Amino acid sequence: MGKAPDRSQWAGNFGEWFHRVLSEVPVYDIRYPVKGTGVWTPYGFKIRKEVTDVIREELVKRGHEEVLFPLLIPEYMLKKEAEHIRNFEEQVFWVTHGGTTPLDVKLALRPTSETAIYPMFQLWINAYSDLPVKIFQIVSVFRYETKATKPMIRVREVSTFKEAHTAHATREEAEMQVKEGVEIYSRIFERLGIPFVKSVRPDWDKFPGAEYSVAFDTVMPDGKVLQIGTVHFLGQGFSKAFDIKYMKADGGYENVWQTCYGISERVIAALISVHGDDHGLVLPSRVAPIQVVVIPIVYKGREDEILRACVGVAEELEKAGFRVKLDDRKEETPGSKYFTWELKGVPVRVELGPRDFDKGTAVLVRRDSLEKVTVERTSLVEEVKSLLERIDLDLKERAKKWLDEQIVKKEDLEDAKKVLESRGGIVELNWCGNVGCGQDLEAKLDARVLGIPYEDSRNPEGSCVNCNSKANMIIRVARSY
RNA sequence: GGGGCCGUAGUCUAGCUUGGACUAGGAUGCAAGCCUGGGGCGCUUGUGAUCUCGGGUUCAAAUCCCGACGGCCCCA
Structure with a gap:
């Protein structure tokens, strides 16, 4: 039996812990020389990919279609909705030159895409039969943050911005869509095991141009709250500014009713933070780039048989559909391998040594609690499967309990x-x-x-x-x- | 918006107050070897810093001054 890993650094010095995990795993390299930007490393990118896939699945399941709009927004378009621009104006990056020639019309790097997307809605939407429109994209957006930046949490390039935009015939339909957006987000966060509270933001803090905003917040290990998702009811503010109208059954015209909702890489920051401990990442199986790592415990004279057995185990697990890694490096000791894969958050470790080989067993170690169990080699696949499920549940519960206490x-x-x-x-x-x-x-x-x-x-x-x-x-x- | 602190190998850091003995020290990482092997062990060797950048003061600058850029904190 191992003992549960410490969380004292995680809780006591979260800033340092977060920085250490991002750079040691590594997930995200902040040494890129532009303030407020960072590089997703291969391993970090895999986590990001799994997370965006979860987001994509949930949106597509509810009838959203993925699109891709340009990064550049001409100044006159960005400025169409008065309240919107008033709030974003100070944080917009501008493209002012083409080569050495000053541009007639300045181009903004999108701070968010309402003003890029809605002029196209105006062209696409003609009649009530065109409605509803439900689209989303996952892109970078840029904000010139003047305050201190923090990797993944306050950045100048939000490199993983999922924004959904919808248009509807009636207020009621659009408000139903807000509810659906809230459900979709709840489902996404639940699948990631991230606990949250939902709040209707006060009027002075709603999305610029929205009638009201529903926000998802979670609490980080240092007690500070992190906003991880927002759903906005836009009413007809934008559709009036961008003249998005449809012909009703009776021949009259009406402006569409709109919603939009967004999630950024902050959700990955939350994922890393709420589950982690002093050994590093702890990943739910759904988003773990490696779900099971197999570690041979090699003794002199028995290298070959142990290694062969481990190859067999890895192949069997792979065939069963798990993402598996066999760590057969000869130059590392088992102990150092444990630390490596724990740091990376691999949910389950399989150890197989001479003792197991002789008895027809294997040792499973779960990342969250570091508990070890010995299982029969013949039932390994089922044992791993149920252990992964167990871990996911326990992670979610632990995080939920922690939030409740906050x-x-x-x-x-x-x-x-x-x-x-x-x-x-x-x-x-x-x-x-x-x-x-x-x-x-x-x-x-x-x-x-x-x-x-x-x-x-x-x-x-x-x-x-x-x-x-x-x-x-x-x-x-x-x-x- | 106002005030303050900081910038030294991939990472963390000593040195800066009082300029010279700094050829910039340590830890960690990385590489090679030995030893080991069911929790980072140990030992040897190697690697790696134009001391963020630009300018100034000085016989002499990591150290003092100015500016830029970057990181962080506090107050409103």
Whole structure:
């Protein structure tokens, strides 16, 4: 029996832990000499690929089609929706020259693609029979962040931006789509084992141009909240700005109703963070580039038979559909191999040495708990399969439990502040619903209002923690990335 | 928006206050070998830094000054 790996560095010095894991695994190399950018390494790219495949599967399953729009957006298009540009203006990278010739029309590197996509919607959508439109793309977007950047979390090139855009005939349909978007995202995060809370963002923090925004947040090991996904109800704001109309059955015209929703590589940062420990990555099997690693325990004189047995085991597991790696390097000791593959987060390790060989067994070690079990060689495939399932479930549960512990309800401001300052996490408070009061609350707590719980039937008793007037809702507050 | 700290091999870091004995030290990594082999062991050898860049002060700059770029923190 191994003992569960420590999480003291993970919890106690998350920033350092995150940096160390990204560079040692390696996942993402931040040494590229442009601020706020990074390089996905081969192993990191594989994880990213598995994650984007999960996202893609869930969207396609619900009728979304993948597209690819240009990176460049002409200035006049970007500026069509007033509120949108007001919020993004300060963070746009501009292409101003072609060679040495200044461009007549400046071109923006998309900070997000509403203003690239909606002019095409205007061309594509003519009649109600063209609706709904549900598309998505996975691309890079660029934002000139002026604050400190952080790998994968606050970047200038968001290199994995999945954005979905939909258009509908009626408000009701579009609002149903918001619900579907929320369901899709819930499903994606559940498959990745990432726990979350859903909040309706306050008016002062919704997506620029949206009527309302539903956001998914998770808590990182240091107690800070990370936004991992958002779903926006756009109403008709953009369709009016971009003149997207359809002909109704009665011959009249109406502007379409729109939604959009986005997920970025922050979800990968969350995946890495919520499951990890002091040995490194811990990956759910769905996204692990290698699901099972086979390690021969070689003794002098028995090298060949052990190695052959390991090749057999690897082939058998591969045939059963697992992503398998046989680590037959002669120059490394078994111990050092354990550390290598633990760092990389491989969910299950198979050890096979002379003792097992003689008894017809193998040793399985699970990455999350480091527990070892000896199994019959003949039932290896089934044992690995059920162990992977077990690990995925346990990971998800552990993360969920951890998040639940980070959410506390407080009845007064001082308590709330103490919690936010000492351990972070999410604090729920009774609130009146007044915008001025909410912003005052943010200033007093030096924290951000995440919003009110989405689809939550709880009714607050008593009064607003800040202004003492009657409480109308529960509000979530946290310090965030 | 305002204030502060920092930049030394792939990575982490010592040295900087008080300029010279710095030929820039260590750990880790990487490479080769021996030893080992069911948890990074040990030993030997090798490798790797124009001290972020540009300018200045000085007989002399990793060290002091100015600027750029980059990293980080705090306050509003």
